Amino acid sequence: MDESLLVDDNMVVSLAYVLYVDDEIADSADASDPLDYIHGQGYIIPGLERELTGLKVGDKKTILVDPVDGYGERMDDSIVELERSLFPAEYEPVIGNSLNLQDDQSDQVFTGYIHSFDDSVVRVDLNHPMAGKILKFDTEIVGIRPASAHELESGLHQHDCSCCGGCGDEHSCG
Known part of the structure; x- marks a missing residue:
């Protein structure tokens, strides 16, 4: 793993986090089973994505996300x-x-x-259950790598690739 890589657009980021809403744990992913996403593609809420930009593997950060940058204001x-x-x-x-x-x-x-x-x-x-809430994330970047052309075209898929022998650009099993 290249530890000089930074969280930036079109990078696959492996994120461990604990999400607190109203001082209670609402969601989490640990380092052994992190959330993997392509940065800059809108896969995570804007306030979290913006605050993760520029971090590197091993960086930890507590992030507060206001409703406008999370799930919106409650209507x-x-x-x-x-x-x-x-x-x-x-x-x-x-x-x-x-x-x-x-x-x-x-x-x-x-x-x-x-x-x-x-x-x-x-x-x-029709409001998201977390609309109007301030979200607190305790985060740690556990991995960063460039996204493949296939991932950029079709999105990041988390599944067992044994059916096709791996997740290269020739990926064909859904």
Whole structure:
């Protein structure tokens, strides 16, 4: 591993982190199973990506991300009511469960979270669960390497490459 490499655009970064939201651990990845992503491609939230730029392997940094650079501000008008008749008769909503919804005009698929429900409607919150929250990341860079042409074209895939003999540019197994 080239320890002179810096976190920069088009580099595959292996990141160990602990994410705290409201002083509680919300997510983590340790050095033995880090988050691997291509820097500068929008795979992680902007505030975190910006603060990691320029770090090198072994660097540790505590990063606070404001909502505007994380999952956005919470929008109170983003709770929609869906008629129960839109759901199968046997469907039992559970508060907090996610739903994949599709916009009829744009065909865009997005995730909502069940906020509340009664006999006639299911109220779905379209805000991300961490919207409006300050995010605290304790981070450590555990690896950096240039992304391959294939990774830059199709994204970084974390899977077992034994089906095709490795993850070179000839990668063909999905």
